[in-house]
Amino acid sequence: MKRTLIYKIEEKFNNMTIEQFIRSKGFSHKVIVALKKTPNGIVKNNIWAYTRESVSTGDILTLTLNEEESSDKIIPIKLPLDIVYEDDDLLVINKPSGMPTHPSYKNYDNTLANAVAYYYQQQNQSFVFRCINRLDRDTTGLTIIAKNPFSASVLYNAAKNRRLHRTYEALVCGRLEGEGVIDAPISREVHSTITRCVDTKNGERAVTHYRSLAYHSDKDLSYIALQLETGRTHQIRVHMKHIGHPLPGDYLYHPDYTYINRVALHSSGLEFDHPITQKHLKFYCPIPQDMNII
Structure with a gap:
């Protein structure tokens, strides 16, 4: 799956190195390494650039993440997939009961990961499964899937620092x-x-x-x-x-x-800032019928 991000350098970032700038945007060391290894992963003003180069006000920095391989050992299986929200960077899914999040012993073809792998296979897209808030097999409701390593890095960090409210x-x-x-x-x-x-x-x-x-x-x-x-x-x-x-x-x-x-x-509820746009997102999903007994 390919994701391209374009930044116009603001005055407050003038004379920063490219690495300093992208770190300020939340890029982890691992993601920066991946950008370096990607052909034209880092481009400044339409010219390939090193991370040690500096940026100036008005420069256009284009970053491209390109994952051509899918998660190993996750078999695409057609399973129910209730997508509450989707954009270029994440999925929010309402997971049903009885569905594990990740494949494991005796659960290799009935998981949320299998369902998501099938969903993207039908679109001829590669996909690495990155679940931000894993739910137990029988727990229902909202869970976030990051669609690229950058959004995953930002969302994992948000969860760690209590900025992802559940x-x-x-x-x-x-x-x-x-x-x-x-x-x-x-x-x-x-x-x-x-x-x-x-x-x-x-x-x-x-x-x-x-x-x-x-x-x-x-x-x-x-x-x-x-x-x-x-x-x-x-x-x-x-x-x-x-x-x-x-x-x-x-x-x-x-x-x-x-x-x-x-x-x-x-x-039932998730509230967090979008990893790329920083727009505040809020989702609510009512309890399923089997819990509606009071």
Whole structure:
């Protein structure tokens, strides 16, 4: 997949080197190396240029990223793909339940990566799969796919520095009122490669904000909204179990399938600045039907 970016140098960047300028735009070292290796990857005023060259006010700098190979070992498979938003730099997808994000053992042809690979194969485009906010297999909702290494670099950095805001909605057992913050470190459980637990000695810091939205007394279920400050594996599921309100349908932490047959968690909101244009983007996707039971 090819992406060309054109910059007209403003006065505040006068006399910077090309490398200094493109680093100021968020290009990582890895992406800069890729630009150097791409024929005509860096062009100043229609002439190929070295990154050590300086730029002047009014110069036109053209950067071209060109990936001709697709992700190894991802088989293009025709699967449901609900695209909420797409442009030259990213996809926002509403992922269904039962679909892993990445291929793994026993899941090599039923993943979101397979579906995206097929989507671009039909357009005769190469595609490297880069998911910014990976969702667990049974978690539904919004996830971002970067379409080139530059947008991936900027978005990964935004997530790391808490500039990518994620909102989740969930069903939890019991009556949960008001709002609160769970600040409890999480680590892998001893003798397990999958499950996590709150571990005050060896865990990494994990912070979850929650807010109650509704309560169903007959089912004894609460409907809540959550926001994450950190992104630990199974964070919401572990934190809610820790405070005595596990998610129903959670095969790892609370396998009660009375009202729902999968973990009752949905990625409902994403808010971030576009990696190239810096336009503020905001997306919301309502809960699926199987969670609409309160």
